[in-house]
Amino acid sequence: MSPARELGVDSPAREQAAAVRAKEISARELLDLHMARIAVRNPLLNAIVSLDEERARAGAMAADEALAAGVEPGPLHGLPFAFKDTHAVAGWRTTYGSPLFAEHVPDADDLIVERIRAAGAVPIGKTNVPEFAAGSHTFNTVFGTTRNPHDPERSAGGSSGGAAAALAAGMVPLAEGSDMGGSLRNPASFCGVVGLRPSWGRVPAWPQPNMWETTSTGGPMARSVDDLALLLSVLAGPDPRAPHALGDPGAVFAPPVHPAPLAGLRVGLSADLDGAFAVDRSVAAVVDAAGADLTGAGAAVTGTVPDLTGADECFRTLRAWHFQATFGLQLAVQPTAFKSSLAANIRAGESLTGADIAVAYQRRTTLAQRMREYFTDHDLLVLPTSQVPPFPADQEFPSMVDGKPMDSYLDWMRSAYLITVTGCPAISVPFGSTPDGLPVGIQLVAPHGADRRLLEVAAAVEALAGSANG
Structure with missing residues (x-):
């Protein structure tokens, strides 16, 4: 059997890149x-959008020609890649x-896209x-x-849900996304892959409506921790356009990532952060089992x-402030062009005062x-x-968690977004x-800056x- 036939779409990304x-x-x-x-998989899962097979084939041909010409390949050379549809691809x-941007075609790459392209990946879609x-x-x-x-009647999570679903289904070898309130972590949990929210400053972003934004970050997803590290090596590192980027x-x-010894590791573990949020019993059982193992x-x-x-108050204030600053003018002009939950989140920022923002940042400093x-x-x-397992795909969000009502699309995400405002890396x-x-x-979750150790x-x-599961 030839190497080409031995290698499959479910093979580790490192193996795919090495084979190319x-x-x-x-x-x-x-x-x-x-x-x-x-x-085979995308018509049902709807994970990859704006797929352009013709351009993808032209990109793959260019990758092969570059390799034949002796060009030094990047770490992702020849790997098919689909970018999150919130990241601009020129x-x-x-x-x-x-719908406001249904036909939008950017003329420049976001920094995260720029880095992945420079590493040799072949764009195929979003x-x-x-x-x-x-x-x-x-x-x-x-x-x-x-x-x-795993069950097409269920949600793939979000906001990097398309990325997680495409990755889990073997449609791409690696995926990138972004995370404010859990958007890399929650879909990774729902789809059975690995997703990292890096330390704040680890993965710089440009352009930004607010270059001092501190709640959202780009990051990697993969089917294994070792593959995730490969993509993080491309995404991470300083950039002069991002003054708060970490210098490593x-x-x-x-x-390659070698497992750390677990013996002697000092671990704090809780299924509900000492009562800070409700959690589905099936999820709590997995956390408890992890503690025992x-x-x-x-x-x-x-x-x-x-x-x-x-x-909780810190995250919600900073999120509402960010959404109002970013989308407030558009909402005022086209109030029916936003889904109702998002419109409510934007409007929540309208009444915020300077004192409210100051308190939020004081809280974040304390945290x-x-x-x-x-x-x-x-x-x-x-x-x-996530506080819940994947819920039915026809629901916007779970209305109850362990018998407790969830009144908004944020309420069931506390397990992720409470960590967001600490700035710590979480996988x-x-x-x-x-x-x-x-x-x-x-x-x-590990200390800020300890991403490699994590x-x-x-x-x-x-x-x-x-x-344990074998």
Whole structure:
């Protein structure tokens, strides 16, 4: 059997990239494999949008010609790639999931796209998003609903739901997204893949409506922690257009990730952050099982968690302020062009005062200090990624969690967004499933800046999950 036939779309991304570099398979052959999978899975899942096979084939041919000409290949050379539809790709339809931008074609790449292209990836299309990436369920009036590869009647999560679904279904080897309130972590949990919200400043962004924005960040998704590190090596690193970017070069994430020892690891674990949010019992059971398995592996697991009092108010204030500043004028001109939940979120920012914003930043400063102190005697915090398993795709959001009403599309996302305002890196790793087979991820949180260490611990947890479920 030839190497080209041995390699499949479900093979690790590192193996796919290595095979292209070694000329064991061409970028065109690799694209053919992925296009065949897309033809089978995408009509039902609706994960990849604005697919352009002709341009993708031209890109794969150019990748092969460059390799034949002796051009040094980048780390993603020849890998098919679909960009999140909130990230501008020059010359490629980019809708943000909004009818206001249904035919929008940018003339420049966002920084995250620029870096992935420079690394040699072959663009094939975009991945579906909720309107303006608002909410952790992927649906919009431009392209419709993205469905979960494990059960198409269920949500794939969001806002990077198209990315997670495409990745889990083998339509792409890697995926990128962004995360404000859980938009990389929640869909990773729902679709059974790995999603990292990096430390704030790890993955810079440009352009930005507010270059001092501190709640949203780009980040990687993959089917394994090791593959995720490969993509993070491309996304991370300073840029002069992003003054708050961390100074470590992306290359620190390029080497293969070796699992860290779990014996002696000091872990705080809670299924509900000491009562900070409601959690579905099937999700809580997976978190509890993770605690038992970590203990069995020699970790020192306790129920001690950081005090995140004020994090809810902090996140909601900063989110409403950001949404009003970004979309307020458009909403005033075209009030019916936004989904009602997003419009309400934008309007929530209209009454905010300077004092409100100041209090939010004071709270955020306090939260960061509490987390710094927490991690002086803990190595890791373990929480559920999402408070619920994948819910029916025809719902905008779950109305109840463990018998408690959820009044808005934000209420059921606290397990993710309470961590957002700490600035700490957080990764969702698949660890189990519900009784009916739906994926459940656990969220691992580490100190700000400790992203490489977090990946090493996550790789160990990933292996532990494989052993526990095997």
